[in-house]
Amino acid sequence: MKRILPPFVLTLALACVFAPLAWAATNPLSTSLRSDRSPGASVSRALTTVTGIAISPLLGTSALGAYQWMEAKGPEARAALPWYAQPKFWIPALLIVGICALKDTLGPAVPPMLKKPLDVLEVAENKVSGLVAAGAVIPFAMDAFSKVILEQSSRVGGHALGGLAMLPPLAVNWAPALDVLTIPFGIAMFAIVWMASHAINVLILLSPWGGIDAALKASRTALLGLLTFTGAFHPGVSAVLSLIVIVISYFVAGWAFRLTVFGTLLCWDFFTGRRHRFILAEDGNWVFAGSSFAGAPVRTYGRLTRRADGTLEFAFRPWLVMKPRVVAVPAPPANLAVGAGLIFSVIVREAGGSVFLLPQRYRGHEEQVVAQYGLGGGVQPAGLRKAWGSFRDLVGGRAASVPA
DSSP, X not given: OTTTHHHHHHHHHHHHHHHHHHHHHHOHHHHHHHTOOOHHHHHHHHHHHHHHHHHSHHHHHHHHHHHXXXXXXXXXXXXXXXXXXXXXXXXXXXXXHHHHHHHHHTGGGSOHHHHHXXXXXXXXXXXXXXXXXXIIIHHHHHHHHHHHHHXXXXXXXXXXXXXXXXXXXXXXXXXXXXXXXXXXXXXXXXXXXXXXXXXXXXXXHHOSSHHHXXXXXXXXXXXXXXXXXXXXXXXXXXXXXXXXXXXXXXXXXXXXXXXXXXXXXXXXXXXXXXXXXXXXOTTOEEEEEOTTOTTSXXXXXXXXXXOTTSOEEEEEOGGGTSOOEEEXXXXXXGGEEEEEOSSOOEEEETTSSEEEEOOGGGTTOHHHHHHHHTOTTOEEEOOGGGHHHHHHHHHOOSOOOOOO
């Protein structure tokens, strides 16, 4: 039953995405809902589109493109659709989505040495598709929203303006000016939600068990399906759900940002083979704060250095750009060790708990880390027996206190 449940849940979640799209493209009631050109309906559709694509850029973009292609009437209308609504994009994109879903549903049966590189590849794909969506698809959606608002404004204000609307100063096309206001706002909403959603991809990469991967992926796809379902039946409810997602994403933005930076650097080191060219610097090296380091939030990116007296200090910039902070490492180096993991290694305390997470480039250089920082525990294997504890540490269930 446990082997059947994750594929069933993921399949059901995918069905929740595409069933409403198919219904909306053919049902007369849906046609009347789509023909509602009121500002409220336009705002609801824009919010739902931006939020849905941000949750899963490749799935959201390809599903939106397939829906627009099915809705278009005739070859000429389909030829005029944007590039993401053409079959040459959304068919291969949906195939990639299906392959990723199959990878997660078969997680327990796929060897870790094969699945983890595929997880790294999916994290990179999510970043690329997110950039493409932010740069191309979201401006399309916000531009359509701007045109509807201007159209409604002209209808409402046309009678009041009367003949004045025919004057050249008032006959200007205000769509580009409105785009300048709405498109950055849409991209900002997209970025906040995308970071929170992208954190799920990184958690899948860090997860020690395939069942967790399928549960995380199914939960995200189910949320996208819920937005699609409510958007097809009642845009107002979908807009409220989208606002809830945006607000939650805003409050977890710091946690998601640090996890995104961690996943980005891990993927970069993996694909470029950085560890084969990496040499430790004598004046400090870049690491991530672990869950047992109380001086900074978990996965904060900073520089670890060794003072003249042998103690360690960690220097970092919140959000990578703010005023730098320097925190002393309370644990003596003699009580620290390096745990060598499958994908990346960690600096741990003898009593347990990760103090620092080492980027993937440190793999194979654990002995040099021990020698440079004077770690008394040496190099220890990070076995599968500690996999769940490591995953819990990486998620970071607490907010560490940061000195002023």
